[in-house]
Amino acid sequence: MDTENKTTQTNQPEKKRNLWQKYTDISLIKRIIVGLIIGVILALLIPTDAPEWALGIGEIISLLGNLFVAALRAVAPILVFFLVISALTTAKTAGSMKTVIVLYIISTLVAAFVAVIGSFIFPMELTLNVAEQVEQTSPSGIGEVLSTILMNICANPVDALANANFIGILTWAIVLGIALRAASPNVKEVFQAISDAVSIAVRWVINLAPFGIMGLVYTSVSTSGLDIFVEYGQLILLLVGCMLFIAFVTNPIIVAICTKHNPYPLVLRCLKDSGITAFFTRSSAANIPINMELCRKLGLNKDNYSVSIPLGATINMAGAAVTITVMTMAAAHTVGLSVDPITAGILCVLAAVSACGASGVAGGSLLLIPLACSLFGIDTTVAMEVVAIGFIIGVVQDSCETALNSSSDVLFTATAEYRQLQKEGKEFHLGKDAFSLSELD
Structure with a gap:
């Protein structure tokens, strides 16, 4: 009997692990969609005039959303802190990568600028559960903004972590990393191991996102009705519109300025061979091979692209800059x-810097939105609600x-190599058919 009891006790944890493994093996997108659908159905089944016992169930469902936001709020500060330290301590750059790095930085800054312009032209206001409960006051001018930034920069690091002062966290992480x-x-x-451990903890939180999304969608639909999805659709259109503008307008302009050739053959080839697979893998790291x-098919120098491609997966984050900027501007508009x-210009720089830390983070750029929101003094609770909406449209x-x-x-790897060869006085042609950089003798 004792042997049977021990066997049963041993098998229980194993069954739990197998159940968790089966759950995590399902695509996160599919799980979130299921959670979203269940949240909508429950909101329609439990109206505001439902019996008291039903409303009690609704409160429990809403609690799941609140717990998810609270978990994100708790893990984000320590994630940013150790992620930036680890990235700076292990960063390696070669002299030949200077042009590539400059192009990466310029494109990310331009992306943030495009997102700011788009947010001014099409201002978005989000329906948040806490927006009306939190009082926000607009800075009186650029002097107040700069003063707040400087005070946050000089904050005690322990205090910055405890109070989710992301400006202070970023500052101390950069200082310690260098x-x-x-x-x-x-x-x-050691710091790399800590960063990896925190990232694993974040993945655990993200794996519970479907339950959090279910609670958040339930709360939104039960209070605002199905019209809430019109709002989400408009937000998606603004985000995707900015990204398409960057892919087909600003990036080609940067390439054309550097190469003085028609950039679209190369742009379209990169979108076709790299962009489509990245769209479905949803991971820059997974798309490195x-x-x-x-790059090999384009005939580029292996010594260059073997460094620039992994580096780009870390710091070339135009899409992340768009997400951070648009969502931050939406949060600002929401709280009035x-x-x-000038403040928008500072936001562009901060969003670009934040975007460089998006690589390797479960949830990508979304967890770095509070860092940009801190520029305006937006309450962390509001920022995390915006992050949660990001997961819904993610x-x-x-x-x-x-x-x-x-x-x-x-x-930009191809553009940088082309520019370098031009400086050396070599003639190159951007072939229409092969979409490659081929030297002309």
């Missing part, structure tokens, strides 16, 4: 903050974001 570049490999490995193979042009948003990010890695 200081630790001279540390021994063992020390760097695809980009490497495309007016954004002046099925489309994240796919388009990754497609833009990954395809432009190859685009």
Whole structure:
């Protein structure tokens, strides 16, 4: 009997692990869609005039959404802190990568600028559960904004982590990351291990997103009705519209300025061979082998692209900059903050810097939205509600974001090499048929 009891007790944890494994093996997109549908159905089945016992069930469902937002709010500060430290301590750049890095940075800044312009032209206001409960006051001017930023920069690091002061967190992470570049490999490995551990913890939270989304959608639909999805559709259109503008207008302009050739053959080839696969994998890291193979087909220098492609998967984040900027501007409009042009310019820079930390984060750029929201002093609770909305629309948003990010890695790698060869006095032709850079003797 004792042996049977021990066997049963041993099998129970194993069954639980198998159940969790089966759950996580299902695509996160599919799980979120199911959670979203269930949330809508429950909201329609439990109206505001339902019996008291039914409303009690509704409160429990809403609690799932609140717990999900609270978990995101708890993990985001420590995630940003260790992610930036780890990235800076292990970052390696070669002299030949200078042009590529400059192009990556310029394109990300331009993307943030496009998103700001788009948000001014098509201002978005979101329906948030806490927006009316939180009082926000608009900064009186750029002086107040700069003063707030400087005070946040000088904040005690422990206090910054405790109070989710993302400006202070980012500052101390950069300082420590640069200081630790001279540390021994063992020390760097420790911070890398901590960063990996925090990322794993974030993945656990994200894996519970379907339950959180169910609760948030239930709350939104039960209070605002099905019209809430019109709002989400408009937000998706703004995000995707900005990304398409970058892919087909601003990026080609950057390439044309650098190469003085028609950029569209190369742009279309990168979108076709890299962008489509990245759209479905939704991971810049997973698309690195695809980009490497495309670079080989384009006849690029392996010594260059073997460094620039992995680097681009980390710091070339135009799509992430768009997401961070649009969602932050939507949060500002929602709580009634007016954004002046100078503050919007600062937001572009902050969004670009934040976007560079989006790689490797479960949930991508969404968890870095509070960092940009902190520029306006937007309450963390409001920022995390915006993050949660990002997960609801993430099925489309994240796919388009990754497609833009990954395809432009190859685009700017090829552009940088072409520009370098031009400086050396070599003639090159951007072939229409092969879409390759082929030297003319």
